Amino acid sequence: MISVRHGALAVLSAVAVLAIPAAASAHRQWLLPSSTVLSGNDPWITVDAAVSNELFYFDHNPMRLDSLTVTAPDGAKGEIKNGSTGKYRSTFDVQLDKPGTYKIGSASDGLMASYKLNGEQKRWRGAAAEAATAIPKEATEVKLTESSRRLEIFATRGAPTKEVLKLTGKGLEVDFVTHPNDLVVSEPAQFKLLLDGKPAAGVEVEVVPGGNRYRAATGEMKLTTDAQGAFTAKWPGAGMYWLEATVRGGKSTIANAERSASYVTTLEVLPD
């Protein structure tokens, strides 16, 4: 059975540490595009990439850019331009040189292990095939977690297209019934959460509006997916929203391993 992240905070923070080396704990990782809806024949976007508690304020750690990729509307690989990493954030540009919807993000998959060796707590992360040799035979309390993380944002020049929304059937994904660059405040958005291509039912999805530094309430919404993995986001206002879901448990293809899969995106909701 699938359980949600709040039952397993300890494991989640370990995953976060290993997947995002800059993160010291389960801070939020985010990508923030300068625009998501663009016109004209040569639009660019600038994206901030950081790890922090408050959204979307870069005041903790930068996100590393090496695992990020750009997918053009036709499915071709795009380019990250002018990338740079500072103390608190990374930043880069993407030139939307083709009409349609771009995807920018990363999807990682790996095995992580925690174990004790001579009374000391150890951690390891790598490819599943290396685990047998990487973890010493003398290790005790070995805990294996197959973790997959997906982080992605979208930006569209002209009319939205769907090529980059195609599902891979691997890890946790969102099936955008409502296109991610076609969101307006008056229209609830329909999404579906899928784990390895199948409905992820009963999973809590966190949707947090940006700008929380200047208000007392965080305004976060906790939505739960139905039997089909579907959930509906009703927007309290226009703005940027951070959306996150984590599924822990379920079958792993690796013997004796637990499963952990997460999904993060940033969505821009425009005024009507």
Added chain:
Amino acid sequence: MRLPVYTAALTGLMATPALAADLTLSLEIPQLSVAEYHRPYVSVWVETPDKVAVKTLAVWYDVKLKNQEGQKWLKDMRQWWRRAGRDLTLPADGVSAATRAPGKHQVVFRAGASPLGTLPAGQYNLVVEAAREVGGVEVLRTPFQWPPKARASASAKGETELGALSVTVKP
């Protein structure tokens, strides 16, 4: 059906009422006392009562900038962009035009002629959206019936980016 339309459009002579019908938009772009003024981008379109865009009649933007750079801000007319603009190829003859100065403007759209062409009989809104650089956005909707059986007018008034607006349809 096609031939009479063609003839009427060509000669401008009277024909059956539906063929000669027209829609006149009177629109005021307000004079604003602001430090940095740019003429607004304005889009005009026809939509059904459930807000489905049927036709874009006019888009006033910086058509003359090199490399079509003026199109970069078309998306600021958010409703038009989402409902119609993003699916159009601009510039489009009879639709794209330069921005207009503050003051009163009148545009006549004729049945059978581009860009109005033919419109199935029914209830519609004429929608005008204005978006100004370093300024705001405003949208006004004015209902009209098509084809008109008699001369009919409806008006609306903007508060920020648009002034008085009226739509008159005539058989």
